[in-house]
Amino acid sequence: MKQTNMLPRLLTYIGMLVLVMLAVLPFVWMLSTSLKSQEYILSATPQLIPDPITFESYTKLAERIDLTRVIFNSLFVAVIGTFGQLVVASMAAYAFSRIDWRGRDTVFLLYLSTMMVPAVVLVIPQFILIRSFDWMNSYAALIVPSLFSAFGTFLLRQTFKTIPKDFEEAAFVDGANHFVIFWRIDLPLVKPALATLAVFGFMGLWNSYLWPLFVARRDEMMTLPVVLATLQAGPRSLTEWNMIMAGAIITVLPILLIYVFAQRWFVQGFISSGIKG
Amino acid sequence: MNERCYGMSHLNQRSKWGWVIFFLAPSLLGLMIFIVLPILSSLWYAFHDWNLLSPPRFNELDNFKELLADDRFWRALQYTLMFIVAYVPPVFVLGLALAIFLNQKIRGMIVVRTATFLPVVASWVVVSLIWKWLFNPSYGLVNIGLGAVGVEGPAWLFEPNTALYAMVITSIWKDVGYIALLYLGGLQSISQTYYEAAEIDGASRWASIRYITLPLLSPTMFFVLITLLINYFQMFEQVWLMPMRDSAADRQLEVVVTEVVNNAFRYNRMGYASAMSWVLFAIIFFITFIQLRLQKRWVYYETD
Numbered sequence: 001m002k003q004t005n006m007l008p009r010l011l012t013y014i015g016m017l018v019l020v021m022l023a024v025l026p027f028v029w030m031l032s033t034s035l036k037s038q039e040y041i042l043s044a045t046p047q048l049i050p051d052p053i054t055f056e057s058y059t060k061l062a063e064r065i066d067l068t069r070v071i072f073n074s075l076f077v078a079v080i081g082t083f084g085q086l087v088v089a090s091m092a093a094y095a096f097s098r099i100d101w102r103g104r105d106t107v108f109l110l111y112l113s114t115m116m117v118p119a120v121v122l123v124i125p126q127f128i129l130i131r132s133f134d135w136m137n138s139y140a141a142l143i144v145p146s147l148f149s150a151f152g153t154f155l156l157r158q159t160f161k162t163i164p165k166d167f168e169e170a171a172f173v174d175g176a177n178h179f180v181i182f183w184r185i186d187l188p189l190v191k192p193a194l195a196t197l198a199v200f201g202f203m204g205l206w207n208s209y210l211w212p213l214f215v216a217r218r219d220e221m222m223t224l225p226v227v228l229a230t231l232q233a234g235p236r237s238l239t240e241w242n243m244i245m246a247g248a249i250i251t252v253l254p255i256l257l258i259y260v261f262a263q264r265w266f267v268q269g270f271i272s273s274g275i276k277g
Numbered sequence: 278m279n280e281r282c283y284g285m286s287h288l289n290q291r292s293k294w295g296w297v298i299f300f301l302a303p304s305l306l307g308l309m310i311f312i313v314l315p316i317l318s319s320l321w322y323a324f325h326d327w328n329l330l331s332p333p334r335f336n337e338l339d340n341f342k343e344l345l346a347d348d349r350f351w352r353a354l355q356y357t358l359m360f361i362v363a364y365v366p367p368v369f370v371l372g373l374a375l376a377i378f379l380n381q382k383i384r385g386m387i388v389v390r391t392a393t394f395l396p397v398v399a400s401w402v403v404v405s406l407i408w409k410w411l412f413n414p415s416y417g418l419v420n421i422g423l424g425a426v427g428v429e430g431p432a433w434l435f436e437p438n439t440a441l442y443a444m445v446i447t448s449i450w451k452d453v454g455y456i457a458l459l460y461l462g463g464l465q466s467i468s469q470t471y472y473e474a475a476e477i478d479g480a481s482r483w484a485s486i487r488y489i490t491l492p493l494l495s496p497t498m499f500f501v502l503i504t505l506l507i508n509y510f511q512m513f514e515q516v517w518l519m520p521m522r523d524s525a526a527d528r529q530l531e532v533v534v535t536e537v538v539n540n541a542f543r544y545n546r547m548g549y550a551s552a553m554s555w556v557l558f559a560i561i562f563f564i565t566f567i568q569l570r571l572q573k574r575w576v577y578y579e580t581d
Contacts, residue, residue, distance in 0.1 A: 012378075012383060016383075016389045019392065020388065020392040020393075023392040023395055023396060023450075024395065026411060027399075029407070029410075029411065030403075041416065044415070044424075087303070088303045088304045088307060091299075091303060091304065094300050095296075095297050095300035099293065099300070111305075111308065118554075118557065118558055120533075121316065121319055121557075122312065122315050123538075123541075123554075124541050124551050125315035125318045125319040125322065125551070128318070129311070129314070129315055147311075148307035148308045148312055179296075207401065209400065210513055225400050225402035228402055228403070229406075229518055232406075245406075245410065252399050252400065252403045255398055256395060259394070259398040260391065263391060266398060267458065270455060271458065271462055
C-alpha cells in the first residue's frame with residue numbers, strides 16, 4: 001500500500017464512526033432516559049450513562065398498563081398474522097406460477113393492481129366493514145384484513161417461477177398431485193423467500209399503528225405502538241419521558257433483535273417491497 | 278390455445294381447475310371481501326353524506342365541492358407539499374451519498390450498514406417519540422447540544438414551522454438507510470469494468486462518479502424519487518404524534534392523511550373523508566404518471 005492512501009483511509013474510518021454514532025445515539029438516549037428517575041431527566045446537564053440506574057420507569061409503566069396483555073396482543077397478532085400471510089400468499093403464488101390455466105396472467109395483473117390503492121383509501125371502508133361484522137376490538141379485526149396483501153404473492157410467485165419444471169414432472173409421473181408438489185417440493189425450495197416474507201410481515205404487523213389505532217380501542221385489545229402513543233400526558237400534567245422511553249424500549253427491542261439476527265431476510269424484503277412500487 | 282399441463286394432468290382438465298380454485302380460494306375470497314369491496318364502497322361513500330348513525334344520504338358531488346372550498350384541506354395539502362419540498366431533496370442526495378460510502382469494500386463496513394438500517398426497522402411510533410423527546414425545548418438533547426455551541430435552540434415542536442423541520446430531520450434519520458439500500462442495489466449492478474477502464478484513462482474518483490455512476494444509476498434514482506413521493510404524500514405518524522399537544526403546531530399542522538383521519542374518526546364524516554382520500558389517490562396517481570412520462574428525458578437505460 002502506498003503512503004498516500006493513508007489519509008483517505010483515515011477519513012473513511014472517521015466517517016464510519018460518525019455514521020454509527022448518528023444512527024445509534026437516539027436509541028442509546030432512549031435507553032438511558034428509561035433508566036433514569038424523573039428528577040434526573042429534567043436536567044440541563046445530560047448524563048449518557050445514568051447515575052444512579054433505576055428501573056422505576058418500568059415499574060411505573062407496569063402499574064399504568066397491563067403490560068403482559070399488551071405484549072401478548074402484539075405478539076399474537078404479529079405471529080398469527082405472519083403465518084396466515086404465508087399460507088395465503090404461498091398458495092396463491094403456486095396457482096399463479098406452477099399451474100397453467102387460461103387467463104392466469106390477466107387475473108394476476110388485476111390482483112397486483114390492488115397494491116396501487118393507498119392504505120388511507122382502504123382504512124375507512126375496512127373500518128366500516130369490520131364494524132358491520134361486529135369485529136371491533138377483536139383479534140380478527142387486527143389480523144384478518146392484513147392477510148391479503150398482494151405483495152407476498154408477488155414475491156413468492158417470482159421465486160416459484162425459478163424452480164425448474166423437471167422436478168415436478170418427475171413427481172407427477174410418480175402420481176403426486178398438486179398439493180404434494182406444492183408442499184413437498186416447491187415450498188422447501190423457496191425457504192429463503194418464505195423467511196423474507198415472514199420477517200417482513202412480522203415487522204409490518206408489529207409496528208403497525210394506523211389500523212390498530214381505530215379497531216382496537218379497548219385497553220385490553222391494544223397493541224404496543226397504540227398503547228405507547230397514549231402514554232403522553234395531557235397539556236397540564238408533566239409528560240413522564242422515562243416511562244415513555246421504557247415503553248419504547250419494550251416496543252422496539254424485539255424488532256431490532258430480530259433484525260440483527262435475520263438481517264439478510266430484512267434487506268431482501270425491503271429491496272423487493274421497493275420493487276413493487 | 279390448448280394449454281399444456283405437466284405430465285399426466287393434461288388428461289384431466291376438470292381436476293386442474295379444481296386445483297386452481299383450491300389454491301386461489303383463500304386469497305381471492307379475502308381480496309374480494311377485504312380489499313376490492315372496500316375500494317368500491319369507499320368510492321360509493323365519497324358521493325354520500327354519512328355520519329355512521331343515520332343512513333347514508335346521496336349528495337352528488339357535494340363532498341368534492343366542499344373539499345375545494347375547505348381551507349383546512351388546502352392547508353393540509355400545502356403542509357404536505359412543504360414537507361415534501363423540504364424532505365425529498367436532502368434524503369435523495371444523502372441516501373445516494375450514504376450508498377456510495379457503504380459500497381466501499383472496507384472491513385467493518387457491515388457494522389455501519391447494520392447501524393444505519395436500525396431506524397428503518399423501528400416503528401414510526403417509537404421513532405416519533407424518541408425524537409419528540411430529543412426535540413424537547415428545555416431538556417432535549419438537540420437544544421442542549423445547540424446550547425453547548427452557543428446557539429439558542431427554538432421551541433421545535435410547539436411552532437408549525439420549526440415543527441415541520443423537526444419532523445423533516447426525524448424522517449431523514451429514519452429513512453436514509455432505506456433509500457441507501459435502494460441505491461446500493463443499483464450501484465452493485467454497475468459493471469466494475471467501466472471503473473477499471475476509467476482508471477486506466479486516468480479519470481479522478483469524482484469524474485468516475487459523475488460520468489459513470491450517476492448516469493447508470495438514473496433508473497434507480499427515478500425509482501427512488503417515485504417511492505419517496507408516493508410514501509410522503511401519505512405521511513401520517515410523525516404528524517399525528519410529534520407536535521406538542523395543544524400548541525400552535527398541533528392546531529395548525531395537518532397533512533392530507535391526518536385530515537382524512539380527523540374527518541373520519543373525530544367528526545364521523547365518513548363520506549367527506551372518503552372523498553378526500555380519493556383526491557389524495559388521484560394526486561399520487563397523477564404525479565406517478567407524470568414522472569413516468571418525464572423519465573425519458575433524464576433516465577439513461579443501458580442498452581446492449
